[in-house]
Amino acid sequence: MVIERLENVSIAQDIVIDPSRNAVEIVGVSKIFKKSKPLTHRLFKRKKEHEKREVRAVDDVSLTIKRREIVGILGANGSGKSTLVRMLSTLLIPDTGQVRIFGYDIEKDERMVQRLINRVSVEASFFKMPGAEARAKIRSILGRLGIPKDRIGQPLEHMSRGMQQKVAIARAFLTSPTVLLLDEPTTGLDPRSKIEVQNFVRELRETHDATILITTHDMDEAEALCDRVAIIDQGRIVAQGTVEELKQAVMERTERLTPVTMNEVFMHYTVAHLITDADIARYGSWEKAFEAYEAQKEDESGE
Numbered sequence: 001m002v003i004e005r006l007e008n009v010s011i012a013q014d015i016v017i018d019p020s021r022n023a024v025e026i027v028g029v030s031k032i033f034k035k036s037k038p039l040t041h042r043l044f045k046r047k048k049e050h051e052k053r054e055v056r057a058v059d060d061v062s063l064t065i066k067r068r069e070i071v072g073i074l075g076a077n078g079s080g081k082s083t084l085v086r087m088l089s090t091l092l093i094p095d096t097g098q099v100r101i102f103g104y105d106i107e108k109d110e111r112m113v114q115r116l117i118n119r120v121s122v123e124a125s126f127f128k129m130p131g132a133e134a135r136a137k138i139r140s141i142l143g144r145l146g147i148p149k150d151r152i153g154q155p156l157e158h159m160s161r162g163m164q165q166k167v168a169i170a171r172a173f174l175t176s177p178t179v180l181l182l183d184e185p186t187t188g189l190d191p192r193s194k195i196e197v198q199n200f201v202r203e204l205r206e207t208h209d210a211t212i213l214i215t216t217h218d219m220d221e222a223e224a225l226c227d228r229v230a231i232i233d234q235g236r237i238v239a240q241g242t243v244e245e246l247k248q249a250v251m252e253r254t255e256r257l258t259p260v261t262m263n264e265v266f267m268h269y270t271v272a273h274l275i276t277d278a279d280i281a282r283y284g285s286w287e288k289a290f291e292a293y294e295a296q297k298e299d300e301s302g303e
Helices: 081-088 110-116 132-144 161-174 191-208 219-225 243-254 262-269 277-283 286-301
Strands: 024-036 052-065 070-074 096-101 117-120 179-183 211-216 228-233 236-241
Touching: 024 081, 052 081, 052 096, 052 236, 070 081, 070 191, 070 219, 081 096, 081 117, 081 179, 081 211, 110 117, 117 161, 161 179, 179 191, 191 211, 191 219, 211 219, 219 262, 228 243, 228 262, 236 243, 236 262, 243 262, 262 286, 277 286
Parallel strands: 070 211, 070 228, 117 179, 179 211
Antiparallel strands: 024 052, 024 096, 228 236
16 A cells, blocks of 8 residues: 555654755766677677776766755766666766765765655555654545545555655655755656646745755756756766856857757757857757767767
């Protein structure tokens, strides 16, 4: 049952927080994974050291998030945004650099950090919380997320992906986290459900004094919800600022006289080559020029 899956969540208490500190400080953080070379490459290389290659999932990232900010990390699949969130939530340890949550180091003060943060995912495992008060809170949260009362008692596995995502978000809200990490929180939700979740995120910030970091590749969501955004590409943050600041910067760089969209901002910063009017004329549209240069990057990085 949904309500049973949401029981036994321990709420962070008696934690001393200095309100003058930044909520999140990421300083020079990198994370490298070892991956196997493609088979065609290994056939021509006999030495063992050639069988693995280094992949910099996160590459020298620095970012500061102030208390009560909603900050978006925008990136394509494989850009490094989810790896960054896993490090913030202590699920991964950085190879280099430092991460602090309200001054607490994620390695030295791991237990304390875990009490300050919560991360939304749609995994099958859920913590539990006893008591009638907890059940009332669960029903209230699920109701505010648009989950019908007659669905609350149903088995989680019988729910749609969108409904399961709402339950995952409700679980995170139960702990009243000081820092909430939302890793693509509205993926799989219909437009109405997406708006309900976005409204609830704003409410959480206002009523619980929460700082919220969201990863997404939904530009409309980032524009509607985030105070600031950081764009990550190939493990590096290539741009950060408010939506309006980034739009203005792209207009100036491309010498555009008409307003640009966040999709155009994203595409501008996630290609190695700055797309020009000549590129647009050559390929027929900004989107097709972007796709061409993305394909070029993949060819250049191929082993």
